[in-house]
Amino acid sequence: MEEMSAELRPARIGMIPHLRFSTRHVLLILSTAPAFVILFLVGLILWVGLVRDVNSGIFSTGVTLDHYRALWADPLLYRALFNTAQFALIAMAVAFGMGVPLAWLAERSNLPGKGIIYVLMVSGLLLPGVFIAMGWVFLFHPEIGIINMAFKNLLGLDHSLVNIVSVPGMGIIQGLNLVPVVFITLGPSYRAMNPAVEEAARVHGLSLLGTLRRISLPLLLPSLLGAFLYVITIAIAAFDIPAIIGLSNRILTFSTFVYISANPREGLPNYGLVGAISSVMIVFALLSCWMYVSVLKRSYKYAVVTGQGYSSRLVKLRSKTVVGVWLLIGLYFLFTIVMPLLVLVWASVMRWFQPPSLSALKLASLANLHDVDWSMVLAGAKNSAVLMLVVPTLVLVFGGAIAWIVVRSRFQGKVVLDFSAFVPHAVPHIIFAFSILVAALFLLQKILPIYGKLAILIIVYTLAWLAFGTRVLSSSLVQLHKELEEVGRVSGIPGRVILWKILLPLLRPAILSSWLWMALLTFREFTMAAMLATTRGNITLPIVIWSYWSGGQSGRASAVALIGFLILVPMVAAYWIAGRRFAVLGATRA
Amino acid sequence: MIEIRGVSKIFNVGTRQVQPLRNVTLEVREGEFFVLLGPSGSGKSTLLRCVSGLEEPDEGEISLDGRVVFSKSKRIALDPADRGIGMVFQSYAIWPHLSVLDNVTLPLIRGKRRMPRRLAVEKGREVLKLVQMDALMDRPASLLSGGQQQRVAVARALSIEPKVLLMDEPLSNLDARLREEVREEIKNLTRQIGITVLYITHDQIEAMALASRIAVLANGEVKQVSLPREVYKKPASHEVATLLGTMNWLSGRVIRDGLVETPIGEVRIGTQGLGNDDEILLGIRLEHLCVASSAAAGENEFPAEVISQTFLGDQIWYHLRVGPTRMVWKTFHDIDLPKTVYARLPKEKILVFAGR
Numbered sequence: 001m002e003e004m005s006a007e008l009r010p011a012r013i014g015m016i017p018h019l020r021f022s023t024r025h026v027l028l029i030l031s032t033a034p035a036f037v038i039l040f041l042v043g044l045i046l047w048v049g050l051v052r053d054v055n056s057g058i059f060s061t062g063v064t065l066d067h068y069r070a071l072w073a074d075p076l077l078y079r080a081l082f083n084t085a086q087f088a089l090i091a092m093a094v095a096f097g098m099g100v101p102l103a104w105l106a107e108r109s110n111l112p113g114k115g116i117i118y119v120l121m122v123s124g125l126l127l128p129g130v131f132i133a134m135g136w137v138f139l140f141h142p143e144i145g146i147i148n149m150a151f152k153n154l155l156g157l158d159h160s161l162v163n164i165v166s167v168p169g170m171g172i173i174q175g176l177n178l179v180p181v182v183f184i185t186l187g188p189s190y191r192a193m194n195p196a197v198e199e200a201a202r203v204h205g206l207s208l209l210g211t212l213r214r215i216s217l218p219l220l221l222p223s224l225l226g227a228f229l230y231v232i233t234i235a236i237a238a239f240d241i242p243a244i245i246g247l248s249n250r251i252l253t254f255s256t257f258v259y260i261s262a263n264p265r266e267g268l269p270n271y272g273l274v275g276a277i278s279s280v281m282i283v284f285a286l287l288s289c290w291m292y293v294s295v296l297k298r299s300y301k302y303a304v305v306t307g308q309g310y311s312s313r314l315v316k317l318r319s320k321t322v323v324g325v326w327l328l329i330g331l332y333f334l335f336t337i338v339m340p341l342l343v344l345v346w347a348s349v350m351r352w353f354q355p356p357s358l359s360a361l362k363l364a365s366l367a368n369l370h371d372v373d374w375s376m377v378l379a380g381a382k383n384s385a386v387l388m389l390v391v392p393t394l395v396l397v398f399g400g401a402i403a404w405i406v407v408r409s410r411f412q413g414k415v416v417l418d419f420s421a422f423v424p425h426a427v428p429h430i431i432f433a434f435s436i437l438v439a440a441l442f443l444l445q446k447i448l449p450i451y452g453k454l455a456i457l458i459i460v461y462t463l464a465w466l467a468f469g470t471r472v473l474s475s476s477l478v479q480l481h482k483e484l485e486e487v488g489r490v491s492g493i494p495g496r497v498i499l500w501k502i503l504l505p506l507l508r509p510a511i512l513s514s515w516l517w518m519a520l521l522t523f524r525e526f527t528m529a530a531m532l533a534t535t536r537g538n539i540t541l542p543i544v545i546w547s548y549w550s551g552g553q554s555g556r557a558s559a560v561a562l563i564g565f566l567i568l569v570p571m572v573a574a575y576w577i578a579g580r581r582f583a584v585l586g587a588t589r590a
Numbered sequence: 591m592i593e594i595r596g597v598s599k600i601f602n603v604g605t606r607q608v609q610p611l612r613n614v615t616l617e618v619r620e621g622e623f624f625v626l627l628g629p630s631g632s633g634k635s636t637l638l639r640c641v642s643g644l645e646e647p648d649e650g651e652i653s654l655d656g657r658v659v660f661s662k663s664k665r666i667a668l669d670p671a672d673r674g675i676g677m678v679f680q681s682y683a684i685w686p687h688l689s690v691l692d693n694v695t696l697p698l699i700r701g702k703r704r705m706p707r708r709l710a711v712e713k714g715r716e717v718l719k720l721v722q723m724d725a726l727m728d729r730p731a732s733l734l735s736g737g738q739q740q741r742v743a744v745a746r747a748l749s750i751e752p753k754v755l756l757m758d759e760p761l762s763n764l765d766a767r768l769r770e771e772v773r774e775e776i777k778n779l780t781r782q783i784g785i786t787v788l789y790i791t792h793d794q795i796e797a798m799a800l801a802s803r804i805a806v807l808a809n810g811e812v813k814q815v816s817l818p819r820e821v822y823k824k825p826a827s828h829e830v831a832t833l834l835g836t837m838n839w840l841s842g843r844v845i846r847d848g849l850v851e852t853p854i855g856e857v858r859i860g861t862q863g864l865g866n867d868d869e870i871l872l873g874i875r876l877e878h879l880c881v882a883s884s885a886a887a888g889e890n891e892f893p894a895e896v897i898s899q900t901f902l903g904d905q906i907w908y909h910l911r912v913g914p915t916r917m918v919w920k921t922f923h924d925i926d927l928p929k930t931v932y933a934r935l936p937k938e939k940i941l942v943f944a945g946r
Contacts, residue, residue: 483679483680483681483682483683486677487677487743489644489669489670490675490676491676491696491697492671492672492702493697493700493701501696506685506686506687
C-alpha cells in the first residue's frame with residue numbers, strides 16, 4: 001500500500017530534490033522569509049530617500065531628489081561625514097597597528113602565556129563599548145578626567161594632556177576597542193599558513209626580507225584585505241563610542257547623525273535626509289561587501305596550500321622582547337579594560353563625580369544604587385533576558401535553513417539567499433534600525449503594531465545577527481560530509497529525524513558556541529536599541545544606562561553599568577567553559 | 591533487476607553545461623555483481639546516484655526489481671528510501687556521534703521499517719556478525735579504523751534487507767593491502783547472500799576481481815558491457831583498452847589484408863577485412879610482448895634497445911626503444927638482458943582499432 005502511494009506521487013520537478021513536501025516548504029519559507037525582510041528594509045531606505053515628505057504620507061507625496069541635493073547643503077552632515085572618515089581611518093590605524101603584530105605573536109612566536117591573550121581578547125570583544133566609553137570619559141575627559149586632572153596638577157599645565165572629546169580621541173578609543181576584532185579575524189590565517197612555503201623560499205636562496213615580501217605577504221594579503229574591509233565597516237558604523245563621548249559635545253559621526261536626525265530634540269524627524277544619506281551608505285556598503293567576497297574567494301584559493309601534518313614552527317623570542325611585549329599587552333588591557341571598569345566602580349559610589357582622593361572617599365555611598373529607578377532597571381534586565389533567549393534561537397533557525405540550502409541544495413535562488421544573509425553585516429546596523437522604525441511607524445502601524453514593543457527589537461536583532469549565524473553554520477556544514485545525510489535518506493529516515501538525530505548532534509559544538517556568542521552580543525547591543533527602545537516594554541539594560549548618561553546622571557549610569565557587568569561575568573565564563581568542553585569534540589570555529 | 595533506459599543528466603556549472611550522462615542504457619540481472627568502471631569524471635558516480643534517487647536524471651527511466659522508480663515521461667521519482675536499496679558510500683558516512691550498533695539500528699528504528707528497538711538490536715547484531723563486527727558493537731563509531739568503518743557501512747546497508755546493494759568506490763579509502771583483503775570479503779559476502787550489486791570503481795583490477803559483468807563508462811557514455819575477461823581481451827575501443835591497463839600503441843596504415851605499415855616497420859595482424867589505406871591503431875599489452883636476446887627470425891620481430899628497467903618486486907618493466915617508438919615489456923622473471931634485444935609482437939595478441 002505504502003509503496004503504491006509512493007509510486008503514484010508525482011515527480012518532484014523541484015529545485016530542492018528528495019525532500020518530502022512539508023520539509024522542503026518549511027525550509028524554503030524559513031530561508032526566504034528573513035531574506036525577503038532584509039531586502040525589503042534595504043529597499044525601503046532607498047525609497048525613503050526619494051519620498052518628498054514621509055511624515056505626511058510615505059506613498060502619497062511624490063518622489064523628489066531634493067534630499068540628495070540637501071546632502072550637499074547640510075553643513076552638519078558634511079561635517080559628520082568628514083568626521084566619520086577621519087574617525088574610521090584613525091581607528092583602523094590603531095586597530096591594525098596593534099592587532100596585526102599581536103596576532104602574529106600569539107600564533108607564530110613562542111611568547112609565553114598566549115592563552116591569557118586569547119581570554120583577554122575575547123573578553124575585550126564582549127565587554128560593552130558603552131561601559132568602556134564611559135570609563136574613558138571619567139579618565140580622559142579634558143575637564144573631569146582623572147588622569148588629565150592629575151597631570152594638570154602635577155605638571156602645572158593649563159591645558160589637558162589628552163583630549164578624547166575630539167574626533168582623533170574617539171578614533172583612538174574605537175581603534176583600541178577594535179584590536180580584538182583584528183586579532184580574532186587574522187589569527188586563523190596566520191595559523192593556516194604552512195611555514196614550509198616560507199622555508200622553501202629560504203632554502204632556495206631568498207633573503208628574509210625577500211621571503212617576507214614575495215612569499216609571506218602575498219599569501220597573507222587576501223586575509224589582510226578581508227580583515228581590513230570587515231573592520232572598516234564596523235568602524236564606519238560604530239555608534240557607542242561616538243554616542244557616549246561625542247554626542248553631548250555635538251561631535252557627530254555618521255551613526256550619531258542618523259540617531260539625532262531620527263530622534264530630534266525638537267520638530268519632526270527629517271526622514272528624507274536620513275534616507276538619502278543611508279542610501280549612499282548602503283551603496284558603499286554593498287560595494288565593500290562585493291569586494292570582501294571577491295577577496296575572500298581568493299583567500300580560499302590560497303587556503304588549499306595548507307597541507308596536513310605540519311606543525312607550525314614557532315619563532316623564538318628573546319627574553320627581553322618577551323618582557324617588552326607583555327608590558328605592552330599589560331598596558332593595553334590596563335587602559336582598555338581594567339581602568340575603565342575601576343573608574344566606573346568609583347563613579348558609581350560618587351554622587352557627583354570627582355577624582356579619587358581620601359576626602360572624596362569619605363563621600364562614597366550607595367546613594368546612586370538607591371536612587372536608580374529599579375522598576376526600570378528590572379524591566380530592562382527582563383527585556384534583555386528575553387532577547388538573549390529568543391534572538392539567538394531565531395537566528396539559528398533561520399540561519400540554519402539558509403546555510404543548509406546554500407551549502408546542500410541546488411536551489412536556483414540560493415545566491416540571492418546567501419547575499420541577503422550577508423547584507424546585515426555590510427550595512428550599518430543603525431540603518432536597519434532606522435528602516436524598521438520607518439516601517440513600524442508608517443507601514444505596519446495597523447497590521448503589525450510593533451513600534452515600542454519588544455518584537456521590533458527581536459526582529460531587527462535577528463536580522464542583524466543573521467550574517468554571523470549563517471556563516472558559522474554554513475562553515476561547519478561544509479565540513480560535514482553530505483554523505484552522512486544521504487545515507488540516512490537512502491535508509492529511509494525521514495528529514496526531520498535526520499535533522500534531530502544526525503545533523504543537530506554533529507553540529508552541536510557550532511550551534512552551542514554561536515548561540516552563546518549571539519546571546520552575549522544581544523546583551524551588549526546598544527546601537528539599534530538606542531533607536532528603537534522607546535518604552536518600558538522594550539527598554540534594554542544598555543538603554544537604561546544610556547538614558548541616565550544622556551540625562552547627565554553619570555553616577556546612576558555607572559551604577560547600572562556595574563550591575564550589567566556583574567550579570568555579564570558569569571555569562572562570559574559560561575561561554576569559555578562551553579567553548580573548552582566542546583573544543584575537545586572538534587568544535588568548529590567561525 | 592536494475593534497468594536503466596536512456597538516462598541523461600545535465601549540470602549547469604556557472605554558464606557552462608556539463609553532461610555527465612548521455613543516454614545511458616544498461617541492464618543488471620538478478621544476483622549479478624555488476625561493476626561500472628570508468629575514469630574520474632566519466633559519470634559513473636552520477637549514474638549510481640541516479641539509481642539511488644539522490645540525483646534526478648533529466649531524461650530516461652530507471653526500474654528496480656520490475657518497478658519503475660524513476661521516469662521522466664511518467665513523472666515518477668521515488669524517494670531513495672522507497673527504492674529498496676542499500677548503499678555504501680565512498681566516505682562510508684559512518685555517523686561519528688553514534689555507536690557501531692546505533693549506526694546500524696537507526697535506519698531500522700526510525701526509517702521505513704519502524705522496527706521496535708528490541709527487534710532492531712537483534713537484526714543489527716545479526717548483520718554485524720556477518721561482517722565480523724559484532725564484538726565491537728558498543729564502541730563509538732568515531733574510534734573505528736578505516737577498514738572497520740567500511741564493514742559497519744556494509745552492515746548498515748544490508749540491515750534494511752535491500753533488493754539491490756549500491757557501492758560507491760568503497761575500497762578507495764583503504765590502504766593497498768587492506769583493500770585486497772576487504773575486496774575478497776565483499777565478494778564472498780555478497781555471493782553468500784546472493785544480493786544484486788551495482789558497484790562503481792576506477793580501478794580495473796578491482797573491477798575484474800569482483801565483477802560478474804563490467805560496464806565501461808567514459809564521457810558519460812557506456813562504451814562496452816561484457817564479462818571481465820572479454821573486456822580485457824577484446825576491448826571495444828582504444829579508450830576501453832587504455833582503461834583496462836597500460837598498453838603499447840602503434841599507429842599504422844593498412845597496406846593489404848593482414849599487413850600494416852607502422853613506424854617500426856611492417857606488422858602482420860590477424861584481423862581480416864580491413865580496407866587498404868585504412869588508418870588504424872594497433873595495441874599490445876605489456877605482458878604480451880615477447881623479448882629475447884637473440885633473433886628467432888619469426889613474424890613481427892624487431893630489434894630493440896633496452897633503455898631502462900623498473901623493478902617492482904613480483905614483476906619487472908623493461909623500457910625499450912623499438913625503431914622510433916618506445917615500448918614497455920612486463921615480465922615476471924628477473925633476467926639479465928643484453929643492450930640489444932629482439933621484441934616480437936605475437937599476431938594473435940595484437941588488438942586493432944580504428945585510427946584517430
